[in-house]
Amino acid sequence: MTEPETPEGFAEEPQKPYSSRIREELLRKPPKFERLRVGDGGRIVIPAAMREEMGIKPGDDILAHVEDGVLHLVSYQENLRRIQDEVSKYKKPGESVVDEFLAERRAMWGEE
Template sequence: MKKESRNSPTDASPDSMPDSVPDTERVTIDEAGRVVVPARFRRALDIQGRQQLIMGLEGDTIRLRTPSAALARLQAIVRRHRKGSGSVVDEFILERRAEAARE
């Protein structure tokens, strides 16, 4: 019987695997639907105590992020799609004033 590596998914073909395969660990969901995040993951992300996390569903994957990581990700997305270089708030106010002037 072939031993499974912790770092390689068994259902992915070599062509579909990313350059860096994420570290994984098997966990159990209890009767109340709770999952314990392994201590080494919590240490790596500096998650402490009763800290809130952001949970997202991406395809067949549940992803947990710290609020600061989720914010940084959203800011990166906005930066990629921004056209101007000024303040988004100032641009929004100017657009609304222009609409009001046309009415």
């Protein structure tokens, strides 16, 4: 009887359990660069300290783009926060863009 073959790719070396005991140390000194291996289907595992630094957890969405051959990853929530910060400089204090939009639509529909 022969031994079953170990599946290749992602199952070869599963990620080691994350030790919460060293969490604070990892967060103080997140690795700036980490060598990652691309697995089957182009999969990579983002190290725990980097996920913490990015503020992401399993199931979260991230955005990716390539610029000049460099892969950039950003959490969806962080990207949304950056966009909101960027466009907030165009909003006047006390101004409600939603209220203005609804007032315009109501006027257009003859409701006001």
